[in-house]
Amino acid sequence: METIFVIIMIILFFLLMAFVFSTALLTPLIGKKNFLFVIGLGFVVGLIGGAFFIAPVYDDLPDMARGIYMSTTDQQETITLNISTDSDVNKAIADVKNIPGVQSVESGEITVKTTGISSAWKSNLESRIPSANTNITSATVVSSDTLMVQIKPGSDPTEVIKKLKSWLLLISGINIKYSIVQVKVVVDASQVDSVVKQLPQGEVVVTEINGPVEKEIQTLKSTIPAKNNVILFCGFLGVLVGLAGMFIDTIISGFKGLKNRLRKKKVN
Template sequence: MDIIVTIIYIVLFIILMVFVFSIGMLRPFMPKKEMALVLVVAFFIGALGGAFFLSPIYSDMPEITSSIDKMMPGNEETLYLDLSSSTDINKLKSDLSQIDGFKSFEETGITIPLWKFSDSEYEYFNYAVGNVDSHFTNYTVNKTDGSIYIALDNYSSSEALKSFADWYKLVFDGPISYAQIHAKIVISSSALDQVEESLLAKGIVASSIDGSVQTGLNNTNSSMLSNNEFILVCGGVGLVVGILGLFFDSFVVGKRRFDRFLRTKKKR
């Protein structure tokens, strides 16, 4: 929300509270039985003002928090990507490296979907994959969905895919038509919006994000009240302001008596 609109909404809510306070100050001129009605009206006005003026601002709190985190120097974000094997990884890395705040791009692994394995096929792949390439030291064969995940350690996805595809063609006489490449990008928090826009322009959305901004968003979202709860709180604020207005004269008189008591005590 625009900062000017935010200020206007807050001022309008304050004006409503001044109106509620003014109604409460009319207590000397109203029957006592109408005091309850004043409190009901105060709660209603507070809730209405909260729903129309403060609720939109409150809903933007996660965005405000993330904006502050993005401006903090030293904050970093890690974006995890799941890319198609048809993606030009070198061009993607080159384009992202041109963005101010880019720190690193790392290919972390590949997933090769095959078919749902039988027990014997599962045992075979568990044994064979590690012998396909000396770099395949960390891999997982998923029996349920029939996929093979191979972690990349100082090894590019293109080299790993070529090595596996050559072995697969030799053994099963078929091509590997598709694979998924997993990558990790580390950037400054200030570059998050620009990096996400650059990825989106290529049809890529991060599967997950870790870092100061995401942590702040998660913490803010988890601690926020629901919209209805927030409106009730605003109604409570209106109720308190109404009570202050109703008993303002009593507060003033009490304060004057207390001050007079203190002055008299000092003279003694």
């Protein structure tokens, strides 16, 4: 949300509070009905202002905080991408490396979807797959149709999958349906938003962003109250503003009396 829009929303909320205050000023203290009217008006107007003006700003609070954290830190964040091996993985990685703010790009785990893997083949495949390609460090059979393959840093994922596909079909008759490479991109925290916007569209999918800034945001999300509670608080704030308007003369007289007593004590 734009800063100017946030300011406008907050100003509009304060204008509603000013309306409640001025209405209370015009309400003479002659009976219980006026008192209840001011309380009801303040609560309803406060709820409306909270729902329409404060809640939208509140929803964007984590994003605003993220922007502040990013602009004031020199630490790094890690963006996790998924790239299909059906696309040109090497080109996509090269494109990502050329984005300003990117420190390093490293391909790692590959999720491989296959035809059925029998229980008899499970342990056999896990121990033998590394021999299919020297760039494969290990493999795990996650389910009857899914393999998780770990490869050496700097390896060509597309080439690894090609060789693994031929090897699997030859050895076990199991075919690879598709595979996805997980790529870790280390970037300057202040450049995360810019890097995400410049990622090759349609070629990569952002699955996760991790780092000190994201930890701060998660901590913030866990500590701030629920949005409904904030709206309810705005309702009670409207009540307090209304009461302040009704009893403004009494409040001012009280402050003046306190000020005079303090002066007298200083003189004595």
